Amino acid sequence: MxxxxxxxxxxxxxxxxxxxxxxxxxxxxxxxxxxxxxxxxxxxxxxxxxxxxxxxxxxxxxxxxxxxxxxxxxxxxxxxxxxxxxxxxxxxxxxxxxxxxxxxxxxxxxxxxxxxxxxxxxxxxxxxxxxxxxxxxxxxxxxxxxxxxxxxxxxxxxxxxxxxxxxxxxxxxxxxxxxxxxxxxxxxxxxxxxxxxxxxxxxxxxxxxxxxxxxxIPLKDKKVKRRTRYFNYIIAHYEDKLVISQRGTDDIWGGLFEFLLIENSSSNILTPSEIEGLLPISVKSVGKINAEKKHVLSHQDIYANFYHIEINPVKDDKLNIVALDDLHTFALPRLIDRYLENHEVISGEKRH
Ligand code: SF4
Incomplete structure (x- = not known):
């Protein structure tokens, strides 16, 4: 044979x-x-x-x-x-x-x-x-x-x-x-x-x-249990600038850049004071909050809310402050990339 x-x-x-x-x-x-x-x-x-x-x-x-x-x-x-x-x-x-x-x-x-x-x-x-x-x-x-x-x-x-x-x-x-x-x-x-x-x-x-x-054939055992995660992405901006951060290497999307992230155990919307309590930013006003549809990875389902938030200018060496026009030069997770394809981050009015 x-x-x-x-x-x-x-x-x-x-x-x-x-x-x-x-x-x-x-x-x-x-x-x-x-x-x-x-x-x-x-x-x-x-x-x-x-x-x-x-x-x-x-x-x-x-x-x-x-x-x-x-x-x-x-x-x-x-x-x-x-x-x-x-x-x-x-x-x-x-x-x-x-x-x-x-x-x-x-x-x-x-x-x-x-x-x-x-x-x-x-x-x-x-x-x-x-x-x-x-x-x-x-x-x-x-x-x-x-x-x-x-x-x-x-x-x-x-x-x-x-x-x-x-x-x-x-x-x-x-x-x-x-x-x-x-x-x-x-x-x-x-x-x-x-x-x-x-x-x-x-x-x-x-x-x-x-x-x-x-x-x-081929026969496989039942799939491993999937994990569900709830991400809150804070699109913190002032003037034409945005705050982003780089992910650690011990989780999904290691080394990629993203908006400021607060991970939660449920899909509940966060209040401005909760956001201020968890991040080193001072909230000026909260704009749109968009809930995205489920983002499916091989073993995880991600539910993400995106908060468009105007903040007071920050000076913090630990934060990455980037020009909005430079955002596309950073490696971003597909979830964020897709969001940017479909949403304006800062309204045209505010930008000019
Ligand atoms: S199972 Fe694969 S190898 Fe076997 S007959 Fe069908 S196509 Fe050919």
């Missing part, structure tokens, strides 16, 4: 593979960047992020020399901002630890910040043609269906079993295109919903198909 599957995948890949920039030019920097971006998004959306990154930072040296805030700004909208911080950090590791040359050795690749076994295997195989089998979400689905694995893929033991099968399937004569064929097959043919079994070259080998288990 192994040889039949391997050959079937390879000929399917030759016919169906998409033309992608990191595929046409599989240099390690491109492969690494594409893999990190594609952990966050689908290929069609990730492609524009990849192209923008490469245009802005054509080489790993350019990325290493960039300001972190600029990298975060380019990453805006992809979520999991720790990945962008790790990219920047690891680019600097390549410069300092490997003389600016992307490491070829698997263990060295693994030493780069944010690079786990999956990404290291992808880089080692695609860029350096080493026989390291990748196991991502697509590969997990393809293998668990081909071999009719009915244990939950949330368990480490199941993933180990899948990794062992992926290692066995590896085409040691052609690791780069073998791994890409596995991932591409999962993305285009053996999809999560409505896999194209009726036109599948592996149908006769596929045990899940034979046993009628396709729709239930």
């Amino acid at each position: 192994i040889e039949v599957v391997r050959k079937g995948l390879q000929s399917w890949y030759e016919q169906h593979k998409r033309t992608l920039p990191w595929r046409s030019k599989p240099e390690p920097y491109y492969v690494w960047l594409s893999e990190v971006i594609l952990q966050q998004t689908r290929v069609d959306q990730g492609l524009s992020y990849f192209n923008t990154f490469i245009k802005t930072y054509p080489s790993i040296q350019d990325l290493a020399a960039a300001e972190l805030d600029d990298v975060l700004k380019l990453w805006q909208g992809l979520g999991y901002y720790s990945r962008a911080r790790n990219l920047h950090f690891a680019a600097n590791q390549v410069i300092t630890d490997f003389n600016g040359i992307f490491p070829e050795n698997y263990e060295d690749i693994l030493s780069l910040k944010g690079v786990g076994s999956y990404t290291a295997a992808a880089i080692a195989s695609i860029a350096f043609n080493q026989p390291k089998a990748v196991v991502d979400g697509n590969v997990i689905r393809v293998i668990s269906r081909l071999f009719d694995i009915t244990a939950s893929v949330n368990h480490t033991s199941t993933i180990k079993e899948i990794q062992a099968l992926a290692d066995e399937l590896m085409d040691i004569n052609n690791p780069s295109s073998h791994n890409q064929s596995m991932m591409e097959f999962g993305a285009l043919q053996c999809t999560p919903k409505n896999p194209k079994c009726e036109v599948c070259p592996l149908e006769t080998s596929c045990l899940a198909k034979t046993n009628g288990h396709v729709s239930m």
Whole structure:
């Protein structure tokens, strides 16, 4: 079965593979960047992020020399901002630890910040043609269906079993295109919903198909409990200036900028005195208060109220006071970015 599957995948890949920039030019920097971006998004959306990154930072040296805030700004909208911080950090590791040359050795690749076994295997195989089998979400689905694995893929033991099968399937004569064929097959043919079994070259080998288990595999345990959070964003302004703050790195949107935030345990609207009690600002007048619709993250639902508040001028070194016209130069969470697309922060009248 192994040889039949391997050959079937390879000929399917030759016919169906998409033309992608990191595929046409599989240099390690491109492969690494594409893999990190594609952990966050689908290929069609990730492609524009990849192209923008490469245009802005054509080489790993350019990325290493960039300001972190600029990298975060380019990453805006992809979520999991720790990945962008790790990219920047690891680019600097390549410069300092490997003389600016992307490491070829698997263990060295693994030493780069944010690079786990999956990404290291992808880089080692695609860029350096080493026989390291990748196991991502697509590969997990393809293998668990081909071999009719009915244990939950949330368990480490199941993933180990899948990794062992992926290692066995590896085409040691052609690791780069073998791994890409596995991932591409999962993305285009053996999809999560409505896999194209009726036109599948592996149908006769596929045990899940034979046993009628396709729709239930891969099996997952129940989802982790979601967390609901209530944010109150204080758009504190005077003249044409705004107060913003930078988020810490131990929570969502780490390192991004936002309006002053008061997190609450309910969606209750705060009073001016409550706001003054919690923030180092003096409220002059309260304008509009807008409640935004639920903002959904992978494990959290955010309900946000936005308060447009005119304040008395502040002089506080700990606060970031920025010109309203410069706000777009900061990396902002998608929730705030979307709010700014739909609302005026300071009315035109007040601005002039
Ligand atoms: S027969 Fe269906 S489930 Fe099996 S490998 Fe092909 S597409 Fe996937």
